[in-house]
Amino acid sequence: MTLAKFREDPWKTSHRAYSGSPLAMAPAPEYASSEVILSSLYRVSGFPGVAESRVPQNGRDLDREIQKFRNRRRDRDGAALDPDSFHMMLHSALESPKLPNQSSKRFLQITPLVPQAAVFSGSARLAGNPWSAGTLVRRMIWLGSPSHEAAQQNWKNLFRALSVERDDDIFARFLEQEMTAWGSPATWGQEDVDELASMAPEDCVGLAYPARQFTHDLTAIIGAKGSMTRRQWTSLLESILRIGTVSHVVWLSELHGRIWSCLRQAISGVGPRTESEARSALFPKAFSYLSYGDRALPTIKDRASAFLQARLGINAVLWGLEEIGHPIASTGSAVQLLALCDAARARSSELRALDVLAIVDEVQERENRAILCRKGIGSNIMEFARHVLGQRQAASDILRGYDQGYVLRKKSSASSSPWVVALGPVAVLALVHCSLSGTSGPRSVRRLSQHLQQYGISVDHRDIPDNDLGHQLRMLGLVLDSPDAESGMLLVSPFPEASP
Incomplete structure (x- = not known):
């Protein structure tokens, strides 16, 4: 790969210093929902031999197997339910709503209540080679630890x-055994993980970022498992997964923009010159991309567009440095960013002779539709954010209220209505529990406001008593109105007996 080849096809191959960075957006997000993320997480953590592309076919095979036994009026050996009852359970009691554009398609889509359900359902796409959303979650755990x-x-x-163990509720244990009896092609079990992406320890000191908060909250959600049914717990887990994954992707987008800004400055002879300056330039002191009650998608689109511009610029500089005999190994920390900026400053005349910045401007202009998120990677990021955060739009009216863990909802019932930031009741439960985890004594709603800020969601604690969030907190019994507390509201833990 050379700078000239990059100029011809800028999205095809990234420089190894970029693609191998822990701050690279890997895997690249595509369409997903909270249930797709959880299903993929099951597969990544306990079914390493089940490929994402194989899942839809496994579902079709299971449906055919059930139909065969239904036609022959025979029971399945080892199964407690007869074929008709098992078919009804999969396509009624456990059915997950299809999107409006999927209403005419026939495929198995069930709630990922137990691991075995992920063998047959929950891939991002029904054909081709779907991306692995669970790998993104695993990477976040490594970056946040x-x-x-x-x-x-x-x-x-x-x-x-x-895992479904003896302390899980009886329905979860029954369902896991029943699906195994119907011929699951995979065995649940954990293998060694080869994930190596991690933050530089010196960069993490005092740094708040979504992956760190997500990892902390994941521990709190795991600690609450014994306080509720399996279905209630997976709903809480999904709500934290959807907030954490999208916030992480947007945070990475902001970091890309900051790296590209530093590189442009370095080629002009300025930019960070010390490790401290590089760290300050790379990592934001405060991260915010959503404001409670406001429209959400325009700000996400701006971050995605900035990410795409930065990706083109960073790769152009890396290929340019390699062409003049100054290859860079990685770009994943403040120290490595400083080394990259020093190299760009030292070889700026040669980079200008290669017209690197002019090439970047040319490519960005040529790829304008992609940068505007109308196609390609940018469109995929927007689809990812919209479907993960947004309330599920069900094709069936009966299942319209299925999703209660959303972060975005339609402002009105009109199809053209914008998506606004408004937490669903399950998301509120999860966030209040996580914000109070590890604390002792009463906390005001300011604690919840600060917790949301760690994910880039801004809400003034003084506005909570009068807005939709305050209404949700009161309806769920999660606050006590107290004249001695800030804003007059004290948070109440939804699961006081839970321990991380």
């Missing part, structure tokens, strides 16, 4: 929580 050993322990704890 203080060390490789801590990340491994967090991953093991998650696997145990996802």
Whole structure:
């Protein structure tokens, strides 16, 4: 790969220093929903031999197997339910709503209540080679943990929580056994993880970022598992997964923009010159991309567009430096960013002779539709954010209220109505529990406001008593009105007996 080849096809191959960075957006997000993320997480953590592309066919095979036994009026050996009852359970009691554009398609889509359900359902696409959303979650755990050993322990704890064990409710244990009896092609079990992406320890000191908060909250959600049914717990887990994954993707987008800004400055002879300056330039002191009650998608689109411009610029500089004999190994920390900026400054005349910045401007202009998120990677990021955060739009009116863990909802019932930031009741339960985890004594709603800020969601605690969030908190019994508390509201833990 050369700078000239990059100029011809800028999206095809990224420089190894970029693609191998822990701050690279890998895997690249595409369409997903909270249930797709959880299903993929099951497969990544306990079914490493089940490929994402194989899942739809497994579902069709299971449907055919059930139909065969229904036609022959025979029971399945080892199964408690007869074929008709099992078919009804999959296509009624456990059915997950299809999108309006999927209403005419026939495929198995069930709630990922137990691991075995993920063998047959929950891939991002029904054909081709779907992306693995669970790999993104695993990468976040490594980036959000203080060390490789801590990340491994967090991953093991998650696997145990996802497993169906003796302390799970009777329906979850029954369902896992029943699906296994109907011929699951995979066995649940954990293998060694080869995830190596992690933050530089010196960069993490005092740094708040979504992956770190997500990893902390994941521990709190795991600790609450014994306080509720399996279905209630997976709903809470999904709500944290959807907030954490999208916030992480947007945070990475902001970091890309900051790296590209530093590189442009360095080619002009300025930019960070010390490790401290590089760290300050790379990592934002405060991260915010959503404001409670406001429209959400325009700000996400701006971040995605900035990411695409930065990706083109960073790769052009890396290929340019390699062409003049100054290759860069990685770009995943403040120290490595400083080395990259020093190289760009030292070889700026040669980079200008290659017209690197002019090539970037030319490519950005040529790829304008992609940068505007109308196609390609940008369109995929927008689809990912919209479907993960947004309330599920069900094709069936009966299942319209199925999704209660959303972060975005339609402002009105009109199809053209914008998506606004408004937490669903399950998301409120999850966030209040996580915000109070590890604390002692009463906390005001300011604690919840600060917790949301860690994910880039801004809400003034003084507005909570009068807005939709305050209404949700009161309806769910999660606050006590107290004249002595800030804003007059004290948070009440939804699961006081839960322990991380």
